[in-house]
């Protein structure tokens with residue numbers, strides 16, 4: 001028996017200007033075969049759980065392609081076609097397939113990226129047993145569910161169960177192959193465009209919705225996933241969905257999915273939030289004694305498509321007179337080059353950050369003019385040890401630390417979400433010695449950084465990952481949807 005295990009993960013922010021081409025999938029492009037196996041078999045990603053289950057089945061396991069890019073603009077036509085082709089080709093020469101996908105992929109030429117690819121795989125290999133492991137931020141389309149055998153999404157956000165999700169998808173497929181399960185799946189959409197800060201599964205309203213899905217599983221449903229969706233994607237299918245898989249009884253699957261959708265809908269007000277203006281958030285930060293106080297720069301989170309060069313939160317924090325600020329990494333290859341040319345110990349004055357052109361933003365980002373001392377120059381390579389994306393290899397390119405007095409800023413050539421304090425410690429900066437830490441992240445920083453901190457404050461600055469969803473120019477989103485059409489839903 002031949003088992004193909006593949007990965008094609010992208011969370012597309014249709015407002016993001018950050019390119020998503022072939023070479024952006026992994027360092028220098030996707031990985032194949034042994035190189036992919038070596039990188040991902042013991043990673044913290046779902047593909048590790050899929051590989052574990054595939055190996056437990058015996059037979060020959062192979063990885064036709066493993067492609068993963070940070071969230072960014074729609075996937076280029078070239079990258080989509082080449083990666084899809086590799087998976088379709090593999091489908092014709094295997095007996096079982098397992099895929100680690102994000103869901104919420106938009107390609108330049110298809111809004112439903114996963115649905116299109118899975119339909120092609122089905123056409124190439126009509127009876128192929130196919131398991132999917134998905135992110136809970138997937139925007140699920142009926143076409144995705146119609147073109148796989150089983151599908152499972154994460155149950156936690158921050159995502160602490162990626163490997164377990166792969167394991168569960170693999171287990172359900174094995175049960176199916178053994179004739180012990182006849183999976184039938186219902187997809188129900190709930191017209192809620194949720195704020196990602198309200199998707200945290202340990203807090204309400206999600207805790208209640210997740211508990212209802214777990215209760216349905218305890219009552220015998222093989223799998224029930226609440227997909228909160230990825231809101232920063234302007235497609236007809238964006239939004240919250242519940243996907244329920246029953247054993248042979250489609251009416252039961254539909255009833256369970258509908259019941260949980262009804263529960264989510266009854267809690268809709270809790271899925272959106274009014275924003276504290278940035279100035280007020282920073283004033284509140286200033287009243288907290290002790291530290292560090294984490295200032296979560298939620299609107300410029302690169303794991304939601306952010307360019308990671310917005311200086312808005314940093315600039316306003318300095319304007320308010322805050323000192324003892326550690327911030328970064330800010331992505332600015334030009335500033336990195338200038339400071340490396342000046343050398344460690346040099347005093348420099350330069351424009352930092354705010355250089356990305358973002359047509360979707362009504363007010364453009366602005367660079368900040370800073371004067372400071374170049375403290376440190378390094379290569380920014382490390383492996384994530386924190387509980388989210390454990391084992392992920394990070395390459396920030398060249399990194400420079402600039403000290404302006406009130407602000408110590410890490411400037412890099414490439415992006416990473418704040419998942420691990422190594423992004424400071426590697427460069428001689430101990431985060432606990434600072435009063436404030438500006439982190440480019442929405443929620444996933446919490447498991448690694450909260451244990452070090454006194455408090456955390458959400459800062460809604462300028463950026464393409466903003467949760468001020470009414471501020472975007474929506475064209476394709478299915479309307480009405482809550483809360484944008486509050487009065488019509």
Ligand SMILES: [Zn+2]
Nearest residue numbers: 135136137159
């Ligand atoms: Zn996610």
